[in-house]
Amino acid sequence: MAASAEVEVLGISKCYFPFSWRLGAKPAPRAALRGVSFNVEPGELTALIGPNGAGKSTLLRILAGLLLPSEGTARVAQLDVVRDRPRSRQVIGAALSEDRGLSPRLTVQQNLEFYSALYGLSSKEATPRIRDLAERFEASALLDREVRTLSTGERARAVLIRVLLHRPRVVLLDEITRSLDPGAASRLRRQIVAEVAGRGAAVLFASHDLSEVEAIASKVLLLSGGEAARFGSFAEVRADAQRVFSASSEAS
Amino acid sequence: MRLAWAFIRRDLLIAASYRANFLFALAGGVVTITAFYFLAKLIGPAPLLERYGADYFSFVLLGLAIASCLRTLQATFAQRVRESQVDGSLEVLLGAPLSTFRVVGYLAAYQVLASILKACGLVLLGAVAFGARLRINPWGFGATLLFAALPFGALGLLSAAVVLVFKRSDPITYVLDTANYLLCGVIYPVEVLPPPLQWFSKLLPATHALAALRAAALSSAPIQGLLPAWGILTAFALVLWPTAAAALAFARRHLEQTGTLPHG
Numbered sequence: 001m002a003a004s005a006e007v008e009v010l011g012i013s014k015c016y017f018p019f020s021w022r023l024g025a026k027p028a029p030r031a032a033l034r035g036v037s038f039n040v041e042p043g044e045l046t047a048l049i050g051p052n053g054a055g056k057s058t059l060l061r062i063l064a065g066l067l068l069p070s071e072g073t074a075r076v077a078q079l080d081v082v083r084d085r086p087r088s089r090q091v092i093g094a095a096l097s098e099d100r101g102l103s104p105r106l107t108v109q110q111n112l113e114f115y116s117a118l119y120g121l122s123s124k125e126a127t128p129r130i131r132d133l134a135e136r137f138e139a140s141a142l143l144d145r146e147v148r149t150l151s152t153g154e155r156a157r158a159v160l161i162r163v164l165l166h167r168p169r170v171v172l173l174d175e176i177t178r179s180l181d182p183g184a185a186s187r188l189r190r191q192i193v194a195e196v197a198g199r200g201a202a203v204l205f206a207s208h209d210l211s212e213v214e215a216i217a218s219k220v221l222l223l224s225g226g227e228a229a230r231f232g233s234f235a236e237v238r239a240d241a242q243r244v245f246s247a248s249s250e251a252s
Numbered sequence: 253m254r255l256a257w258a259f260i261r262r263d264l265l266i267a268a269s270y271r272a273n274f275l276f277a278l279a280g281g282v283v284t285i286t287a288f289y290f291l292a293k294l295i296g297p298a299p300l301l302e303r304y305g306a307d308y309f310s311f312v313l314l315g316l317a318i319a320s321c322l323r324t325l326q327a328t329f330a331q332r333v334r335e336s337q338v339d340g341s342l343e344v345l346l347g348a349p350l351s352t353f354r355v356v357g358y359l360a361a362y363q364v365l366a367s368i369l370k371a372c373g374l375v376l377l378g379a380v381a382f383g384a385r386l387r388i389n390p391w392g393f394g395a396t397l398l399f400a401a402l403p404f405g406a407l408g409l410l411s412a413a414v415v416l417v418f419k420r421s422d423p424i425t426y427v428l429d430t431a432n433y434l435l436c437g438v439i440y441p442v443e444v445l446p447p448p449l450q451w452f453s454k455l456l457p458a459t460h461a462l463a464a465l466r467a468a469a470l471s472s473a474p475i476q477g478l479l480p481a482w483g484i485l486t487a488f489a490l491v492l493w494p495t496a497a498a499a500l501a502f503a504r505r506h507l508e509q510t511g512t513l514p515h516g
Contacts, residue, residue, distance in 0.1 A: 014511075016510065016511060017510075032511075058511065061511070061513075064347050065347065066343060066346065066347055066508065066513055067508050067511050067513070068505070068508040068509050086348075086349040086350060086351060087349060088349075089347060089348060089349040090349040092347075094347055096343065096344075096347075096514070100339060100340030100341060100344075101340070101341050101343075101344030101345070103262065103266055103339075103341070105265075105266050105269040105270075106262065106265055106266065106269075110262070110265055113258075114258050114259075114261070114262045115348075117254055117255055117257075117258030118255070118258065118345070118348040118350065119348060119349065120349075122254070
């Protein structure tokens, strides 16, 4: 692993052990990840791709410090995601699947002020940051609106601002453009490239959309059945990705 | 403190956005007081309450106000955890660089403060509008409330740990709430219970908290008279806090191992 890597994943495995109330029953464990290793450099946008159940969200949750790996180690900004918790979570900004962290009845500004405090920012530090990020994400007009009045695209931008408030060195995004129309998705992708990776953060994002991955990812990790099937540039991974996705759609 | 204030401010803003709910909660308290005021008139002077130095209305007003505060402490942590599980914000909160203990604690901070304010408001209303006779030792009452909060806060965190793991079930709050209202002297004195139940009631912290808080509020009991109750409540706290801390740590580990944190 490179010493400068912001994300270092070494032999990560995750097994789930289903519980059964039946006496003597021992349901078989389910492996969500098997020996996955890779790294992400500062300013690099790495895409996690793979069919449903490939282990993308599991991997992101392990890195976010919300899930314990069964084996292996993972470090973010030189901090072990298990041993150095909760400190490791300070350097991470995460929008995981179905992110509903914003309170619908509060304005975007009120939500962002709350999350600033959670990450130890004083209101003196938070106010200009919120204003600056809102400008960069073309969301200044959203700040005074209640979250429940936002469209899906506007909400995605508000979530992204929340993720970036404390200037994380590692950003984890789980299908953040999933529910967006093509125009809004493309705009958000451009903003992620320019405002997140462009400012030196290491970005790891899960996606099903190969055109999105081709457009913005500098590297791609293809997961299949919990294993790292391929890691490299999109051109290197494309053929295997198409094979894995078509095998998955035939199986379903 | 800044962090606690951030949670309190957020929850206050959310509560204020549900104006009708706030008004109904207030009206509910007034209706309860009124009902007990007329019930007290029906009962008249009760010899069993002489040792409390109060009539039935003052006795029950204090009992309901204190029980409501203690119940909030005992139930709110679990309720707030459950709400956050359902609205999906729990995962985001636990993804922040804070311990589970602090997140769960701060989640309940607003509700606990609101409950104390509501209880004080009801007692004040009872005294001013319904003539409840209070002879408060304010320092003794405040300190006893703090000592009472210790075991009940721990019980609340223990319930929250159960909800983190089992999601919908909160047997601790249900069992203790029922036991408190039945056995600990909320709406009738413990002395009316059969001797075995009176003995059993002494095993519950609410009995000691209610007795001491009533003594401080109804007969202006001096600090020396409250010391035994403070000792008992501290003993409960010494057992319950490490248990609650261990339960929360276990619950967090369970969530992280099973991947059930995002599950509602």
